[in-house]
Amino acid sequence: MRASQFHIGTLKEAPSDAEIVSHQLMTRAGMIRKLAGGIYNYMPIGLRVIRKVEAIIREEMNRAGALELLMPVVQPAELWMESGRWEQYGPELLRMKDRHGRDFVLQPTSEEVITDIARNEIHSWRQLPKNFYHIQTKFRDERRPRFGVMRGREFTMKDAYSFDRDEAGAQKSYDVMYDAYMRIFTRMGLTFRAVAADTGSIGGSRSHEFQVIADTGEDLIVYNPATQYAANIELAEAPCLIAERAAAGQDMRQVHTPGATKCEAVAEMLELPLTSHVKSIALAVEPEEAGQPVQIWLLLVRADHELNEVKAGKLAGLEHGYRFATEAEIVEHFGCVPGFIGPLGTAKPVTVVADRTVAALHDFVIGANQADHHYAGVNWGRDLPEPDLVADIRNVVEGDPAPDGSGALAIQRGIEVGHVFFLGTKYSNALKATYLDETGKPAMLQMGCYGIGVTRLLGAAIEQHHDARGIVWPRALAPFEVVVCPVGWGKSEAVRDAATRLYEGLKEAGVDAILDDRDERPGVMFADWELIGVPVRVTVGDRGLKEGQIELQGRGDAAAAKIAVAEGLPATLARLAQTN
Known part of the structure; x- marks a missing residue:
């Protein structure tokens, strides 16, 4: 071409x-x-x-x-x-x-x-x-x-x-x-x-x-x-990060948390680690029959974790679809606005699902279902009924134990x-x-x-193969494997002849090559082919030919290598063979 x-x-x-x-x-x-x-x-x-x-x-x-x-x-x-x-x-x-x-x-x-x-x-x-x-x-x-x-x-x-x-x-x-x-x-x-x-x-x-x-x-x-x-x-x-639930060490108490609708803010206000807080997410399931009420589920994950919506969608009862509860539904079922809801003392019955790690917590913090308030020192069984379901419902995080029992996850x-x-x-x-x-x-x-x-x-x-100059194609995907760039195409017959011979030799060797005969300035040619990402570039110019040399450069090479004109074809093929 x-x-x-x-x-x-x-x-x-x-x-x-x-x-x-x-x-x-x-x-x-x-x-x-x-x-x-x-x-x-x-x-x-x-x-x-x-x-x-x-x-x-x-x-x-x-x-x-x-x-x-x-x-x-x-x-x-x-x-x-x-x-x-x-x-x-x-x-x-x-x-x-x-x-x-x-x-x-x-x-x-x-x-x-x-x-x-x-x-x-x-x-x-x-x-x-x-x-x-x-x-x-x-x-x-x-x-x-x-x-x-x-x-x-x-x-x-x-x-x-x-x-x-x-x-x-x-x-x-x-x-x-x-x-x-x-x-x-x-x-x-x-x-x-x-x-x-x-x-x-x-x-x-x-x-x-x-x-x-x-x-x-x-x-x-x-x-x-x-x-x-x-x-x-x-x-x-996502495994449970707590080997065994510890005994209660605190009394449950209601704490004033004005404006603290996020667990991070509550943790800072109470000077407690985020890992002792529980995040509550309210989901709604539409009724199968008209006239029936919407079912509300409350999913609990530790505050430093995130809900995995795909896993949630595989739970029995949620497998046919769910959505996040509206503010009106939250007020109806929890008696307060979002940001302070929790599993204790709901206004209407809800289905409570705890992540495995949450189910093993003790002395934890939850929303109090009252604006600007939370409960601290909460324990399962004593203060809060055991959850309706314990399941893996969170995203894993870096460093979690691997499910195959060997090492930590990345x-x-x-x-x-x-x-x-x-x-x-x-x-x-x-x-x-x-x-x-x-x-x-x-x-x-x-x-x-x-x-x-x-x-x-x-x-x-x-996305995987690029640098500041443009694309860096793997050889198998590159639009051309080699570009021959003659400097002074319109001025020098010697350049035209040498560049054409090399180009024809590459074609005969089965290489998908292109000869840039546009007679552009070197900077324009080089910028174009670096942007396009051709794996190997050969530059042929009058000055080099007078010294019996041409220049060969891989797309990822820092500088061009000078090679003898007679070695142009085998050297180019060898450099191409080294390209991924």
């Missing part, structure tokens, strides 16, 4: 709405151009990276025995009604009608369609196992699209779906995909972790996220540096780029997708689903 025949649209400044590095650099490097909120044009240089991502995914999916097909972007609503997700999915599902008034959706994912294919195409156990995948445009109508391609509305995803005779076979298919994902992200040159994760709206019972490690990541990853344990903070088990940030789920019969049951087993009897297909955010990977890779 010659730069004069390509489109290089670099910019000196990023748009004002580009909040994170990847959004800024993708725009400045000419990879994307915004069309609408969360919707982008992928320019030629950005599309080259996408195609390299897709090529790696295809090679490893095919190697794992998956079969590529292509499903439509537009899906009939009937399938979503069959699965129950027409009502469940929420406003992120973009719904539309055709000219005949029939309902359709712009697909965010393809579980319904692939299950429809399976129920029509798979009839016998002899056809199993099967794994189908496609790489296709998706659309999720995010309320607030942001961070460029990291949280856009339109994006490209690879989604795969396995079908097996039984759960044991489905677990094997899951493991095959897990291993394929490990190879995919390793080949891309990314630092990542596979972490146990919540299944979310997709459903299922076994799940792993693949997280690219980056300080700007939205997800918190909990891991044990001494073992293989790793989990998303939503799923990470926390780092990550960007989710892949997710694998074991679905079981969630969708095959709903859509009645069966096959005939060896005895000729119908049985439900066991399913798994496996997604990779293709366009999101671009942003994640940049």
Whole structure:
């Protein structure tokens, strides 16, 4: 590729709405151009990276025995009604009608369609196992699209779906995909972790996220540096931090805490450690039948901890949905305004759930259900009935004991780029997708689903690989592997000849190279290619040629190395081979 025949649209400044590095650099490097909120044009240089991502995914999916097909972007609503997700999915599902008034959706994912294919195409156990995948445009109508391609509305995803005779076979298919994902992200040159994760709206019972490690990541990853344990903070088990509840050492007393609606303020006022205070969070569950009252739950966590809403949503009684209680509901059930509520002496009955650590506390502080007052020296059993339920409902914190019993937990940030789920019969049951087993009897297909955010990977890779000058692509993802920069292209035939010979030699060696024949000043050329992030740059100039030399520099190298012109090709290939 010659730069004069390509489109290089670099910019000196990023748009004002580009909040994170990847959004800024993708725009400045000419990879994307915004069309609408969360919707982008992928320019030629950005599309080259996408195609390299897709090529790696295809090679490893095919190697794992998956079969590529292509499903439509537009899906009939009937399938979503069959699965129950027409009502469940929420406003992120973009719904539309055709000219005949029939309902359709712009697909965010393809579980319904692939299950429809399976129920029509798979009839016998002899056809199993099967794994189908496609790489296709998706659309999720995010309320607030942001961070460029990291949280856009339109994006490209690879989604795969396995079908097996039984759960044991489905677990094997899951493991095959897990291993394929490990190879995919390793080949891309990314630092990542596979972490146990919540299944979310997709459903299922076994799940792993693949997280690219980056300080700007939205997800918190909990891991044990001494073992293989790793989990998303939503799923990470938080142990009880107190081995045994101690006996009461104080009398319960009411204390005046004017204006102290936060535990931190109460702790400072009472000169007590924050670890002796309990935070109360009121949740509301809507009644199943009209006319019935709202149920209020009070969840208790130690004041230095945070409620884990995903864990709370798995409690029996909250698993079908909850919301935070309104101020009016809090006043009705606790007799006071928020900030002073607690489990003792509520105006109406509430269900009390204590985190494991809270259940082991003694002589602790709670809200008194009276404005500007708290109770101190509170003890379970003596002053306060034992909680209705004790459960793990908090986020882990750095230094918590690891659930696998070896060492302490650490926390780092990550960007989710892949997710694998074991679905079981969630969708095959709903859509009645069966096959005939060896005895000729119908049985439900066991399913798994496996997604990779293709366009999101671009942003994640940049968040992990950049410096003050621009993107630092891993070789496998770079839009070009080598750029040849001739200084004085329009003035020197010797420069043109040497640069062209090297460029042609690189192409013959199978290197994805570009020759910058735009006749730009050296500073402009170098700034462009450093911003774009090409792994290796070779500079050819008259002055160096007179000394029989050219310059070779890796994107992460502090300075260029001078090499003999005759060694230009092998030296460039050797330097490229050293690039991740």
